[in-house]
Amino acid sequence: MEAVNLFQLATTQAKWLSLRQTTVANNIANAHAPAYRPMDVEPFEAIVANRSVSIGATAASHFGTQPGEPSMRIVDTGGPDVSASGNRVSMEQELVKSSEIRHAFEINTAIVSSFHRMILMTAKP
Template sequence: MQPVNLFMLATRQAEWLSARQTSVAGNIANANTPGYKAVDVEPFEKVLSRSVSTLAATHATHFGAKAGEVSFRNREDDRTTATLPSKNTVVLEQELIKAGEVRRSFEMNTAIVKAFHRMMLMSVKG
């Protein structure tokens, strides 16, 4: 039996979400700081694509790719950054949207891990 990489993937995403939550909180905290430039982490798809060796398609129809290949779509942020009169680039509405996305992603990550863990326990119990 091969090791289950779902838990490793969920851990990596939780770490990324934690870093993103930190950057969003820092942006919100510095919303009134003159000259502060808003920061964000790179998309999780890019982080995951660097470690694509941990995921591999075992069947030709998995991931919609050929066996052994995994492709991820890079989602470009379509929101533009505005520069305020104080030369600050933090837009609170965008940061609050990002904070909501992080919260929902944490909840989904937790729900998936919980369901997978329950499934594994059921298969072990028989």
């Protein structure tokens, strides 16, 4: 069994959540654009499962693509239902995703804060 660096995992999840939040915001912003197809980020579980996969970044400044970090891909989630505006964005689904992202950020922050406090308590004389 391999050791898990909690802070590295939390950082990776925070970057993934940021990318997902941006993707969902783009879906909401383009909800009335004709022929727009909604996007989402691949599940975080897939990133953790493939964390030995290296990324082919074209520049070190690309978001979420630092060498040695897991890759994060945006995937097309366009379903078969076309709305009146001619696209496949469901505002209800996007708002649910937005709420899930906020909740995941809160959990991530609470876990990191708890472990940080525990580390500080062990370091105090």
